[in-house]
Amino acid sequence: MTQYSIVMHTPLGKRYGSMRLQISGMELRGELTILRGSKPFAGTVDRFGNCMISGSFETLTHTVSFYADGMLTDSDISLRMVTEKNFFTLIGVSCMESEALV
Helix, strand or coil, rough: EEEEEEEECHHHEEEEEEEEEECCEEEEEEEEECEEEEEEEEEECCCCCCCEEEEEECCCEEEEEEEEEEEEEEEEEEEEEEEECEEEEEEECCHHHHHCCC
C-alpha cells in the first residue's frame, strides 16, 4: 500500500488530505481522505503510470462523485478530477502514513 499526502485545488481554495492505494496488475483500489472523511475509490493504471479512477468525497452538505485521470508514480500523483459541477486538480507526494496531512 502506498500513502500520498495530497492537496486538492478547489474554487474555494486548497484542501489537504491523503490517499492510500494498492495496485494489483492494472487495477488499483484505495481510500481518499479529504474534507469530511474517507471514501474508497477504484480504477486502472497502465505500465507507464497513466491512471483513471472513480470515487466520491464528502463535503459539508453532500457526497460528490468524481472521475479522475492523471499520472501516478511511486513518488507522486497528479490527477484532474471531474465532478458534475466542477474540475479540480489533485497533486500529492508519497509519504509515510504518519506524515499524511490529515
